[in-house]
Amino acid sequence: MKILLLYPEFPDTFWSFKHALKFIDKKAGTPPLGLLTIAAMLPHGWEKRLVDVNIRPLQDSDLEWADWVMISGMVVQRDSAFELIQRAKNAGKKVIAGGPLFTSEYESFPLVDHFVLNEGEITLPQFLLDYQQGTVKHIYDTSEHPDIGKTPPPLWALADLKQYATMSIQFSRGCPFNCDFCNVTAMLGHKPRTKSAKQLIQELDDLYQIGWREPVFIVDDNFIGNKKILKQEVLPALIEWRKGKVGVPFNTEVSINLSDDYELMDLMVRAGFNEVFVGIETPNEDSLAECSKTQNRNRDLVQSVKKIQRAGMQVQGGFIVGFDADNETIFEKQANFIMKSGITTAMIGLLQAPAGTKLYDRMKKEGRLLGEMTGDNGDGSTNIIPRLDLQLLQNGYKRLISYLYTPKAYYQRAKLFLQTVQPPKVQIYLDWNYVRALFRSIVSLGIKGVERVEYWKLFFWALFHKPSIFPQAITLAIYGHHFRTLAEQLFKEKLPDLIPLD
Numbered sequence: 343m344k345i346l347l348l349y350p351e352f353p354d355t356f357w358s359f360k361h362a363l364k365f366i367d368k369k370a371g372t373p374p375l376g377l378l379t380i381a382a383m384l385p386h387g388w389e390k391r392l393v394d395v396n397i398r399p400l401q402d403s404d405l406e407w408a409d410w411v412m413i414s415g416m417v418v419q420r421d422s423a424f425e426l427i428q429r430a431k432n433a434g435k436k437v438i439a440g441g442p443l444f445t446s447e448y449e450s451f452p453l454v455d456h457f458v459l460n461e462g463e464i465t466l467p468q469f470l471l472d473y474q475q476g477t478v479k480h481i482y483d484t485s486e487h488p489d490i491g492k493t494p495p496p497l498w499a500l501a502d503l504k505q506y507a508t509m510s511i512q513f514s515r516g517c518p519f520n521c522d523f524c525n526v527t528a529m530l531g532h533k534p535r536t537k538s539a540k541q542l543i544q545e546l547d548d549l550y551q552i553g554w555r556e557p558v559f560i561v562d563d564n565f566i567g568n569k570k571i572l573k574q575e576v577l578p579a580l581i582e583w584r585k586g587k588v589g590v591p592f593n594t595e596v597s598i599n600l601s602d603d604y605e606l607m608d609l610m611v612r613a614g615f616n617e618v619f620v621g622i623e624t625p626n627e628d629s630l631a632e633c634s635k636t637q638n639r640n641r642d643l644v645q646s647v648k649k650i651q652r653a654g655m656q657v658q659g660g661f662i663v664g665f666d667a668d669n670e671t672i673f674e675k676q677a678n679f680i681m682k683s684g685i686t687t688a689m690i691g692l693l694q695a696p697a698g699t700k701l702y703d704r705m706k707k708e709g710r711l712l713g714e715m716t717g718d719n720g721d722g723s724t725n726i727i728p729r730l731d732l733q734l735l736q737n738g739y740k741r742l743i744s745y746l747y748t749p750k751a752y753y754q755r756a757k758l759f760l761q762t763v764q765p766p767k768v769q770i771y772l773d774w775n776y777v778r779a780l781f782r783s784i785v786s787l788g789i790k791g792v793e794r795v796e797y798w799k800l801f802f803w804a805l806f807h808k809p810s811i812f813p814q815a816i817t818l819a820i821y822g823h824h825f826r827t828l829a830e831q832l833f834k835e836k837l838p839d840l841i842p843l844d
C-alpha cells in the first residue's frame with residue numbers, strides 16, 4: 343500500500359508567523375504532528391509520503407503514486423482541505439480524513455470516503471481491521487480516550503524538518519479546567535493523560551540525533567495539568583537530558599496557576615523552557631466568572647505574568663473581547679492590562695463558540711448562534727450574536743489591535759518584558775540562520791521599516807544593558823513585524839503611529 347499523507351494550507355494568520363518565517367528561511371511554523379503520529383500507527387510495510395502544502399505544492403505525480411490519501415487539518419485550513427480532497431477524488435483516489443477539522447465538521451465533506459475521527463489511537467486500528475475484513479464503514483468515532491503512554495513516536499523521517507521553524511512533540515492531552523469557550527475537554531477529556539518521561543526523552547533523543555537544535559513546542563493543552571508527574575519524573579529527566587547539549591529550547595501551553603508554584607517554574611526553566619502560552623482572556627473579573635475560568639479569578643493577573651517572566655519565561659497571552667459581561671470600556675482595559683504585563687505576543691479575538699463547547703450550547707439555546715466559526719480567532723469575526731453592539735465590538739477590536747501593534751506600543755512592551763525576564767538557561771545554538779535573520783532585521787526593520795527608531799533603541803539597549811537577551815530582542819522585533827503586517831492586512835490600512843484608546 344502507498345499512503346499519501348496530506349496537510350492543507352494555513353491562511354495568513356496570527357499563528358502562521360508567515361511574515362516572520364522569511365527572516366529565517368523557513369516555510370512553516372511546525373510540522374503536522376497528527377499525521378506523523380498516524381503514520382507511525384500504519385503497518386510498517388506500507389509506503390508513506392507526506393505532502394504538507396505549506397512546504398511544497400501537491401503534484402499530480404504524488405496523487406498518481408498513492409493508493410490512499412489520508413488528510414488531516416484544523417478548521418482554519420478548511421478551504422485548502424476542500425480543494426485537496428477534490429483533487430484527490432478527481433484523481434480517483436480513496437480519501438480518509440481525520441483530525442480536529444473533520445471531527446468537528448465531517449458533514450461538510452461529502453467527498454470523503456472514510457472518516458476516522460477523534461483520537462486515532464482508538465479509531466485507526468478499528469478502521470484498518472474492518473478494511474482488512476472487507477467490512478469498512480463510513481465513519482469511525484469514539485468517546486473514549488486512549489492511554490497515550492502507548493502512542494508510538496512520530497515518523498519524523500517523513501517530514502523535511504529543515505523547512506520548519508519549530509518541532510512539535512506532545513507529552514499530555516486533556517485539561518483539568520472547564521473554560522466554557524474551549525473544546526479541549528469535550529475533545530480530549532478532563533483528566534490529563536500523559537506519556538512517560540521515558541517516551542518524551544526518546545522522542546527528544548530522536549530529534550537531537552537527526553540534528554535538531556532549534557525550538558521544540560510541547561503542544562499540550564495544559565502542560566502543567568499533572569504537576570506531580572512533572573515534578574517527580576518529567577522535569578528532572580529533562581534537566582538530566584539537557585546536560586552537555588546545545589539549543590533545543592522548549593515552549594508550551596500552561597494555565598496561569600503556574601505562577602503560584604515557584605518550584606515548578608524553577609524546574610521548568612532549568613529544563614529549558616523559555617516561553618509559555620497562557621490563556622489570560624480578560625482583566626474583567628465578571629467575564630472570567632461568566633466563562634468559568636476559575637483559575638484566573640481572584641488574582642492580580644499582571645503580577646502572575648510578571649512572576650513567570652521573572653522566573654525566566656516569556657509569556658504569550660490569549661485574550662478575548664465580547665463576553666456578555668463586557669461593556670464599551672473593555673478595549674481600554676485590555677490595552678492597559680496588556681501594556682502593563684509586557685506581553686508582546688498577545689493573541690486577541692472576539693468571543694467565538696466552537697462546536698462541542700458549553701458556550702456553543704448556551705448560544706444555541708438563547709438563539710444567538712450564527713453558524714460555525716471561521717477557525718481563525720484573529721480575523722475579527724464571531725459566530726455568535728454578542729451582547730455588545732457588533733459594530734461597536736468590531737470597531738473597538740480594530741482600535742485595540744491597531745494600538746497594541748503600533749511600533750511604539752509594541753516595542754514598549756518588548757522592553758518591559760526584556761527588563762523583567764531572567765536570561766535564558768539554554769545554551770544558544772548559533773547557526774547561519776540566526777546571523778542571516780539579524781542582518782535581514784537590520785535591513786527590513788532598522789533601515790526600511792516604519793519601526794526603525796524603536797528597533798535601534800531596543801537593539802542598542804539590549805546590546806549594552808543586557809547582552810544575554812539580545813537574540814530574544816531581535817526575535818521579538820521580527821515577531822512584531824509579523825503582527826503589524828497582519829493587522830495592516832486585516833484592516834486594509836497602515837497602522838497609525840499611536841492611537842489613543844479613550
Ligand code: B12
Nearest residue numbers: 355358375376412414416417440441442458461462561717
Ligand atoms: C499545536 C497546536 C497548534 C499549533 C500548530 C499546529 C500544527 N501545525 O499542526 C499552532 C500554535 C500554530 C496552532 C494554532 C491554531 N490553533 Co491549534 N492547536 C494545537 C494543539 C494544542 C495541539 C495539536 C497537536 O499537534 N496535537 C497532537 C497530535 C498528535 O494530535 P492531533 O493532531 O489531534 O492528531 C490526533 C487525532 O486528531 C487524529 N488525527 C489527526 N489527523 C489525522 C488524520 C487521519 C487521516 C486520521 C485517521 C487521524 C488523524 O489522530 C491523532 C492521534 O490521536 C491543539 C489542541 C489539541 N490538543 O489537539 C490545538 C487545536 C488543533 N488548535 C485549534 C485552533 C482553533 C487553532 C487556531 C485557529 C487558533 C487558536 N485559538 O489557537 C490557530 C490557527 C492556526 C493558524 N496558523 O492559523 C483547535 C482546532 C479546532 C478545530 N476543530 O479545528 C484545537 C483543537 C484547539 C482547541 N481548543 O480548539 N495550533
